[in-house]
Amino acid sequence: MRPTRASLGVGLVGLIARPTAGAAFIPAPPALGAKSTPVSSRIGKDLDGGVSALVELRMSTPVESGFGMPTELPDSLDDAAEIAAEACAAFTKSSGPTSRCRIDFDTSVGDETFTTLKASTEFMQKFTSALSYALVPGLMERRQGEMMRVAKARADLRALQGDNWVEAEDDEEEEDAAAGDEDVPEDVLKRRELMKIIAEGGRDPDNAEWDGPKVRVYFPDEGSAALARRDWRVNGPPDQALVPPCVEFSSCGGVQLNDISNDMLVFFFCPRASEAEFVEEILYKHEGTAAEKLALTVFVNPLLVDMGVTGFGMAGRMLRGRLIYPLPPLYYLRAP
Numbered sequence: 397m398r399p400t401r402a403s404l405g406v407g408l409v410g411l412i413a414r415p416t417a418g419a420a421f422i423p424a425p426p427a428l429g430a431k432s433t434p435v436s437s438r439i440g441k442d443l444d445g446g447v448s449a450l451v452e453l454r455m456s457t458p459v460e461s462g463f464g465m466p467t468e469l470p471d472s473l474d475d476a477a478e479i480a481a482e483a484c485a486a487f488t489k490s491s492g493p494t495s496r497c498r499i500d501f502d503t504s505v506g507d508e509t510f511t512t513l514k515a516s517t518e519f520m521q522k523f524t525s526a527l528s529y530a531l532v533p534g535l536m537e538r539r540q541g542e543m544m545r546v547a548k549a550r551a552d553l554r555a556l557q558g559d560n561w562v563e564a565e566d567d568e569e570e571e572d573a574a575a576g577d578e579d580v581p582e583d584v585l586k587r588r589e590l591m592k593i594i595a596e597g598g599r600d601p602d603n604a605e606w607d608g609p610k611v612r613v614y615f616p617d618e619g620s621a622a623l624a625r626r627d628w629r630v631n632g633p634p635d636q637a638l639v640p641p642c643v644e645f646s647s648c649g650g651v652q653l654n655d656i657s658n659d660m661l662v663f664f665f666c667p668r669a670s671e672a673e674f675v676e677e678i679l680y681k682h683e684g685t686a687a688e689k690l691a692l693t694v695f696v697n698p699l700l701v702d703m704g705v706t707g708f709g710m711a712g713r714m715l716r717g718r719l720i721y722p723l724p725p726l727y728y729l730r731a732p
Contacts, residue, residue: 470729473518473519473522474522476501476519476727476729477519477522477523477525477526478522478526479727480499480501480523480526480527480726480727481523481526481527481530482530483726483727484497484499484527484530484692484694484726484727485527485530485531487692487724487726488531488691488692493687493688493689493690493691494683494687494690494691494693495691495692495693496679496692496693496694496695496722496723496724497692497693497694497695497723497724497725497726498694498695498696498698498723498724498725498726499523499694499695499696499697499725499726499727499728500696500697500725500727500728500729500730501516501519501523501696501697501727501728501729501730502515502516502697502729502730503515503516503729503730511666512666512697512699513615513616513620513665513666513697516666516696516697520613520663520665520696521628521638521639523696524611524613524639524643524663525638525639525640527661527694528611528639528640528642528643528661529640531660531661531691531692532608532609532611532640532642532660532661533608533609534608535608535640535642538606539634539640541598541600542597542598542599542600542634542635543598544598545593545598545600546593546594546597546598546635549590549593549594549598550590550594552586552590553587553590553591553594556583556586556587556590557587595633596633596634597633597634597635597636597637598634598635599633599634605641606640606641606642608642609642609658609659609660609661609689610642610643610644610656610658610659610660610661611640611642611643611644611659611660611661611662611663612643612644612645612646612654612656612659612661612662612663613643613644613645613646613663613665614646614647614648614662614663614664614665614667614675614678615645615646615647615648615665615666616647616648616649616665616666616667616668616670616671617647617648617649618647618649618650620647621645621646621647622645624645625645628643628645630643630644630645648664648667648671648674648675648678649671649674652678652681656681656682656685656686657685657686657689658686658689659682659686659689659690660686660689660690660691661690661691661692661693661694662679662682662690662692662693662694663693663694663695663696664679664693664694664695664696664698665696665697666696666697666698666699667695667698667699667700668699668700668702669699669700669701669702670702672700672701672715672719675700675719676718676719679693679719695723698720698723700715700719700720701715701716701720
């Protein structure tokens with residue numbers, strides 16, 4: 397169902413920018429209301445004239461490239477993450493290596509109970525996974541292979557156990573107790589092997605570690621990065637991990653000792669004004685060290701200019717000119 401003029405004013409607004417013939421984007425701050433909002437439509441998607449007219453009234457400057465059209469609202473958080481990932485993947489293919497962009501996702505609706513980082517963590521997990529599978533070579537094939545191994549193991553276990561195959565877990569302790577016996581029946585060994593494949597999510601024991609291109613997510617501080625290492629379960633079974641095995645976590649502050657030579661995607665997740673200097677330093681280091689492999693740098697919910705930190709004077713204007721304004725906004729969803 398397409399949103400009406402009234403629902404657009406009070407509901408969630410999903411906006412997406414896509415490249416035109418010259419792969420040019422509008423470097424303007426994505427904000428609704430008095431400020432200019434560069435937006436365009438998703439391929440194959442459009443809204444009726446009523447909603448279009450409303451958006452045109454909100455735009456304070458003419459659109460020089462792209463389209464000034466809102467997209468349909470995402471069906472779910474997964475849908476929003478996939479749309480944002482599709483936009484980034486298309487932008488990367490058209491703009492070339494070491495590209496930069498920004499993604500803004502804010503559904504707090506003025507609720508300050510949680511920080512922006514906390515409120516957008518689930519979206520970040522899904523967005524990171526979707527973009528990683530879209531751009532990192534070999535990652536999707538690896539995941540498909542794991543899923544196929546699990547499906548085959550379940551089918552073989554069902555054939556081995558018959559109608560009682562689900563009850564195999566109840567006898568696991570008895571099998572472990574007899575693991576040292578030399579006369580273990582062949583069907584027990586086979587069942588144990590199949591159960592292990594299912595428990596490990598189909599991970600290939602001979603290729604457990606990911607040795608391909610890396611995806612690095614920078615958090616504002618080391619505490620947030622440490623929580624992500626624990627909660628995002630990147631080293632867990634593939635069917636339980638929230639992000640692919642190629643994802644690594646770092647923080648903007650402190651000494652940077654990570655090997656970034658193999659990084660293909662870099663995310664700055666909710667960088668704040670207090671980390672602006674570190675963000676610039678890390679960004680230029682990535683673009684200088686891994687220029688041949690670095691495909692895209694994505695700023696997610698950046699807040700790099702703040703009156704209490706950078707001010708809105710010369711320092712703030714220079715920062716906006718160097719880093720913020722050149723970032724094309726590829727996806728913008730906000731709850732007004």
